[in-house]
Amino acid sequence: MKTEVNICGVTLKNPVMTASGTFGSGREYSEFIDLNRLGAVVVKGVADKPWQGNPAPRIAEVYGGMLNSVGLQNPGVDWFMENDIPFLRQFDTKIIVNVCGHSVDEYVNVVRKLRGADVDMLELNISCPNVSEGGMAFGTDPVMVKKVVSAVKREADKPLIVKLSPNVTDITLTAKAAEEGGADALSLINTLTGMKIDIYRRQPVLSRKIGGMSGPAVKPVALRMVYEVCRAVDLPVIGMGGISNAEDALEFIMAGAVGVSIGTANFINPTATVDTIDGIEEYMRKYNVEDINELRGIIE
Amino acid sequence: MKTVENASVVSMANLTDDVYDITIHCPEIASWAKAGQFVELYPDNGANLLARPISICGMDAEKGDIRLVFRVVGKGTELFSRLGTGDKIRVLGPCGNGFNLKDGSAVLVGGGIGVPPLLETCRQLKGDKTVVLGFRDKSSVILCDEFKALGARVYIATDDGSLGFKGNVVELMKSEGITGDMIYSCGPKIMLEALSDYAEERGIACQVSLEERMACGIGACVGCVVKIKDGDGWTHKKVCKDGPVFDSREVIW
Numbered sequence: 317m318k319t320e321v322n323i324c325g326v327t328l329k330n331p332v333m334t335a336s337g338t339f340g341s342g343r344e345y346s347e348f349i350d351l352n353r354l355g356a357v358v359v360k361g362v363a364d365k366p367w368q369g370n371p372a373p374r375i376a377e378v379y380g381g382m383l384n385s386v387g388l389q390n391p392g393v394d395w396f397m398e399n400d401i402p403f404l405r406q407f408d409t410k411i412i413v414n415v416c417g418h419s420v421d422e423y424v425n426v427v428r429k430l431r432g433a434d435v436d437m438l439e440l441n442i443s444c445p446n447v448s449e450g451g452m453a454f455g456t457d458p459v460m461v462k463k464v465v466s467a468v469k470r471e472a473d474k475p476l477i478v479k480l481s482p483n484v485t486d487i488t489l490t491a492k493a494a495e496e497g498g499a500d501a502l503s504l505i506n507t508l509t510g511m512k513i514d515i516y517r518r519q520p521v522l523s524r525k526i527g528g529m530s531g532p533a534v535k536p537v538a539l540r541m542v543y544e545v546c547r548a549v550d551l552p553v554i555g556m557g558g559i560s561n562a563e564d565a566l567e568f569i570m571a572g573a574v575g576v577s578i579g580t581a582n583f584i585n586p587t588a589t590v591d592t593i594d595g596i597e598e599y600m601r602k603y604n605v606e607d608i609n610e611l612r613g614i615i616e
Numbered sequence: 617m618k619t620v621e622n623a624s625v626v627s628m629a630n631l632t633d634d635v636y637d638i639t640i641h642c643p644e645i646a647s648w649a650k651a652g653q654f655v656e657l658y659p660d661n662g663a664n665l666l667a668r669p670i671s672i673c674g675m676d677a678e679k680g681d682i683r684l685v686f687r688v689v690g691k692g693t694e695l696f697s698r699l700g701t702g703d704k705i706r707v708l709g710p711c712g713n714g715f716n717l718k719d720g721s722a723v724l725v726g727g728g729i730g731v732p733p734l735l736e737t738c739r740q741l742k743g744d745k746t747v748v749l750g751f752r753d754k755s756s757v758i759l760c761d762e763f764k765a766l767g768a769r770v771y772i773a774t775d776d777g778s779l780g781f782k783g784n785v786v787e788l789m790k791s792e793g794i795t796g797d798m799i800y801s802c803g804p805k806i807m808l809e810a811l812s813d814y815a816e817e818r819g820i821a822c823q824v825s826l827e828e829r830m831a832c833g834i835g836a837c838v839g840c841v842v843k844i845k846d847g848d849g850w851t852h853k854k855v856c857k858d859g860p861v862f863d864s865r866e867v868i869w
Contacts, residue, residue: 337837344836344857347618360838368852375829375839377666382831386838389852521829531665583832584658584665586620586708 317600318607319593321355321574323552324475324500326436328355328410328575331608332565332593335556335579336360336414336439336479337386338530341400342407348586353593356410358577359400361441363416364425366392370446376512376521381531381558382580383510385524387446388416393429401434410436412477418449420467427471438474440465440499443481443506445528455481455506458493465497477554480504480545487541488548495549503554503577504545505538531580534558539571546572546613560588562595572613618709618834619644625703626681631758634688635729636697637673643680645709651717651737652800652825652861655682655709656833659692666831667708668692669856671802673732673759674739682709685732685758711833712860715823717741720797723748723820724768725785725811727803728756733825735759737800738766746794747771750785750807754778786810795820805869812864822864828855843868 319330333356334342341359342351351357369389376383390396396413404411413435417423427438442455442464454460461478469476478494480487482505491502507528512521520526538557546553555573559565560581568576581588596608605611623642631637645655649672656667674683688694699705715737721744724734731749738745745768751757753776763770772780773788781788785807788794799815801808802825815822830840835857844853844866853859 338832340836340838344832344834347834348620369838369841372839372841373829374841375666375831375837377664379663380665382666384831384837384839389838389841580665580831583837584667586832586834 317597319597319600321608323554323574324437326410326475330355330593330596331569331575332589332596333358333412333554333575333577334582334589335577336441338579338582341396342404345582345586349590351407351409353590354409355575356412356436357404358412358439359396359414360390361388361414361416361444362390362393362396362426363388364393364422364429366390366395371523373521373523376527378510378512378529378533380533381529383512383522383527383529384507385446385522385527387524388444393426397429397433405434412437412439414439414441414479415468416441416444418447420464423464423468424471427468431471431473435474437477438472439477439479439503440468441479443479445481445483445507445509445526446524452481452483452506455490456484458489461490461493462497465494465499469498475500477501477503479506481506482537482541482557483509488544491545491549495551499551501552501554502545502549503556505534505541505557508534508537530558532558532560535564539567542568542573543571543615559592560584562592562599565592565596566599566611569608569611570613570615572615574612617648618711620706620708621645623705623707625699625701625705628700631685632756635685635756635758636688637683637685638696638699639681639683640705640707641681642707645707646675646680646682647677649675649682649710650714651740652714652733653710653712654733654860655684655707656711657692657696658706658708659695660706661695664692664695667833668696669711669827669830669833671733671825672710672736674736687729708833711856715800715825715861718798719743722746723794723796723799725789725799725801725803726750727785727807728752730803730825731759733802734800735762738763738768744796745769746796748773748785748789748794750774750803752776784810786814789814797821799823801825808864809869812867812869815864823861824864824867825860826855826862826867827860830856832856
């Protein structure tokens, strides 16, 4: 039984990864799971300098999911390289660095600093809804997408994944723009913008009023978008959005995703990643699937 | 160490209209838990997905039980309030760092549903203990007799004066001139801020247990931040992992 998948020349032992921003750099979850089991750890967004993020409250629960407006709080790329890469390299898993910035220059600075670093791939975050500059402002305009992707691609010495925003009318347009800009792979979806109001306090729950929605409730939307993008571009696609278990993961693979990421489900069940891997293997045994790649994109 | 256990409910009681007292069997968590830490309880109803942080009111490592006293404030806690003996509840913990217990005279200050974590803290403190508890009114008073049974001097303040001092805990402390070597506190932010000023004016060290909306409870989501002084500036620290207990002088209110 073969669970390995290949993304841009990088072989993952299985298609299951972590969605950026839900898993830190793995330290917290290493108390609950064996990180060696994961296909890859996609780390929390890294900027060229430390970011403090948005004021609390940053979290709101919604039916079947949650909203966040963390705003990419992170200790910066220098701290990341010194502390998190050595930590993650203790484990036999791939390291994918999520790169964030307020401007093209900031994205480029991070990628430059990561040249030669012992990581496997980069993921360009042009889809965070919780920052006022950069983030989703770049990721929803195909012209900007192509511009920032090509600027970053020139500096990158690792395969470049571009993470797309679902907050667009037609996600295949930004997907194609990323492809034209030189992306090596795509990942989707980032969170859907959403809101919650506390009717007793008569105020939005989140300090920033609007945040990004994630969790099981967004899965059908994410799956539809992954399906559409897989048919629109020739790049490998990593699917995410509400994936909580093996059944969810297999849906994304059948829709065309080469890999899948577990995000919010980590918060609900700290062993969600390995439970998903176990479930995929169980499915493959039960239904005589020799190679996980046989299932990819079987939905016409 | 932290883990997830499928705990069974040992006992369940109603303390006031909306405050519940539940003991659950989760041996690993009970053996690791410290005073001032909290656990995450999962509603597991398919709609409310995030765990609710609940402070630990007591633990019995031998029996493998922990005691939680919580108030119904929303859908998750409402669901927990309907648990009965023998029911199962998924629990993650123990979370956070708890209080740093020091020798010397202790002043424990709690407000409302911030009172429960102070009970275990009081049990473990060996020196002279003064306990100051604040509630809305007489009907919302909880755990008072249990603090007395631990040999603590107990003062009660109620907003409407229906029991004890009329006013808030800090006003009570001023009027009684309460002092000690270390304050251990948990309660509404506004109370903790006033208490922090009281402690600073009198040169008393003060630990405050804070709360904030969180998703994971283990430091990964970076949701539950508070502003903490850092050199000449400040930084966002996580209530769940860096806290929930902070030195009051570090907090930017």
